[in-house]
Amino acid sequence: MPRLVLLRHGESVANADDVFAGWLDVPLTERGRTEARDAAGSLAGLCPDAVHTSVLRRAVETARLLIEEAGWELTPSAHWRLNERHYGALQGLVKDEARARFGAGNVQWWRRGVNGRPPQADDTVLAAQRADPRYAALPEVAATAGESLADVVERLTPYWRNVLAPELAADRTVVVVGHGNALRALIHVCTGTSLGETGCIELGTAVPVTIQAQIPVP
Numbered sequence: 001m002p003r004l005v006l007l008r009h010g011e012s013v014a015n016a017d018d019v020f021a022g023w024l025d026v027p028l029t030e031r032g033r034t035e036a037r038d039a040a041g042s043l044a045g046l047c048p049d050a051v052h053t054s055v056l057r058r059a060v061e062t063a064r065l066l067i068e069e070a071g072w073e074l075t076p077s078a079h080w081r082l083n084e085r086h087y088g089a090l091q092g093l094v095k096d097e098a099r100a101r102f103g104a105g106n107v108q109w110w111r112r113g114v115n116g117r118p119p120q121a122d123d124t125v126l127a128a129q130r131a132d133p134r135y136a137a138l139p140e141v142a143a144t145a146g147e148s149l150a151d152v153v154e155r156l157t158p159y160w161r162n163v164l165a166p167e168l169a170a171d172r173t174v175v176v177v178g179h180g181n182a183l184r185a186l187i188h189v190c191t192g193t194s195l196g197e198t199g200c201i202e203l204g205t206a207v208p209v210t211i212q213a214q215i216p217v218p
Contacts, residue, residue, distance in 0.1 A: 002168035004190065004213045005043065005175045006183045009062040010035035010206040018095050022087030023129070023144070025057045035206035036062040040069035042208050048072060049172035052164065054082040054179060055134045062206065063177040076177070080134060080141055081159040084179035088146025089119040113149070114195050120145035149199050152185040160189045161216070168215050175208075187211060 010032030014021035028036065043066075053063040055078045063076040090098050090110070099107045102119070109116040126145060129135050135142040147155075167174050176186065180203050188198040190213040203209065 002171050002213070002215065003046075003173040004164070004168060004211045005046070005048070005173070006186065006203075006209045006211055007039060007062070007066070007175065007177045008180055008183060008203045008205055008207065009058045009177060010039075010065075012058040015205065020087045020090040020093050020095065020098060021058075022084055022091040023056065024091050028058050028061050032058070032062070032205065033065055036065035037069040039066050039206045039208060043070060043175075046070075046175075047173065048074070048175045050074065050167055051076040051175045051177065052082060053078050053177040054084065054182065055080050056083055056179070059177050059179060066175075066177065077163075079159060079163075080138070081156050082176065082178050082182055085149065085152045085181035085185075086121070086144050086147040087118055088121045091121065091125065110148075112199055114199060115148045115150050117148040117151065118146045149181060149185060149195060152181055153189060153195060156182060156185050157189055160186065164190070165213075165216055168213055183209075190214060 009028070011029050012021060012026045012032055013029055014024065014026045016029050051063055051067060051074060053059045053076050060078055067074065067076065095107070110118040126143065129144070130142040164174060164176070176183070178186070183203055184198045184201055187193060187201065188195045190211060192214055
């Protein structure tokens, strides 16, 4: 039987400092690294055929530590389509600072609304993205300046349709190590649950969740 397991990355320094991270490439804390290793115990007996992750360090490091601790003999596949939601001008701000600057109601809408898109990142952030080798060859990606949850669904859907769904259709066990908003979007895409509902799901750091995905018929 196919099996899809989702795992949010371990605690990052942004989580610990209550900072909007988005596409910022923040590392795990020591606690986050421990959480990643401990997740292997929660998945004892699982023998995945594939592990997928974003290109962001906190997810990549979580996947690596999980694989090492679990003794799985595979290499994770990393792709930008699994990145966390781009938080635009909020990136790097402590959440209380963002609320003070933009208003608590606006920040809540941008965080949990379906179509709420935060103010765009400035030219300095975009210049850094254009220079980043992970995005430099992808002009549209390098120009991403802020996303709503619906935007994340749009850019993640091709990865579900072209990569994850075919693996599950082949009766494979698949683990996706990702980020809160990206995983909420993926749950919507693969189960058909409304985005308003999945957008409110709380996902603990490094806590595995098994999803009953609706695999499209080829």
